[in-house]
Amino acid sequence: MRNKSVIFILTSALAIGLLAGCGSGVGDKTNGSSGAPKDAAPKQNEIAASFFPRIEIIEQGPGINVNYRVKNISGKAQKLTFSNGLQVDYIVYDESGKKVKQYSEEVMSTQAMEEVNLENNEEIAKEFTITDLKNGKYKLEVFLTAKEEQARVVMDLLVEKAALDGSGKYVGQIDPHTIEIDMNGTKTAFQLSDEAQKQILALKEGSNVTFLYKENENGQKVIEKFL
Secondary structure (H helix, E strand, C coil), X not given: CHHHHHHHHHHHHHHHHHHHHHHHHHHHHHHCCCCCCCCCCCCHHHHHCCEEEEEEEEXXXXXXXXXXXXXXXXXXXXXXXXXCCCXXXXXXXXXXXXXXXXXXXXXXXXCCCEEEEECCCCEEEEEEEECCCCCEEEEEEEEECCCCXXXXXXXXXEECCCCXXXXXXXXXXXXCCEEEEEECCEEEXXXXXXXXXXXXXXXXXXXXXXXXXXXXXXXXXXEEEEX
C-alpha cells in the first residue's frame, strides 16, 4: 500500500510538471512571430494583402503621367482614415536616394479628417502629372496616407524626354509662334508653346531670358515656358 502511494505521488508530480511546461510554451508563442492568438494585431504584410496597389506610368507632353489605383481585395469592407484631404502622396528620389520632390509639399489640401469605407473590390484612384524632372533615372514611390494602410508601390522611373534648360538674349519675334534668341553668339529660332506665347508679351527685346525647351518630332526647338 505504501508503494502504491509513492507511485501516485510521483505520477501526479510528473503531470503537474508537464502541464507547467505546456503553459510556458503557449506564452512563448504568444510573444513570438508565429502562433499568435487570432485577436492579435495583424502584421504589416497581412494588412497589405487586403489591398492590391498598382501604377501605370506614361511619359507624355511636358511631364510624366502617373495613374495609381488601390483595390480592396480583402473580401469585406475596409475603413481608411485620412488626416486631411490628401488621400494619395508620392515621392521622387534620384539615383543616389536623395528626395527630389514630394507631392504633399507642392499642393494644398483640406485639413479636416476624412473616413472612407472601401467596399470589397472597390478602388481608390488618383492621377498625377509630374513635371520639372530632368533626363535621368529615378525611383517613384506612391502610397496612401491612411492611418490603417499605405499600399505603397515603388517603381523605377526613366525620364528621356524632359525639357532642357536654355538661356540667352531675346532678339525678337519672327511670327506669332516663333522667336529668335541669341545663345552664346548664335541666333536660334524657337517655336512657342501656348503658355510661352502668353509669357512673351511681357518680355522686352534685348533682355536676358531663361526657359525650358524641347525638340519636337520635326527637329524644331519649342520653348515650353520662360522661367
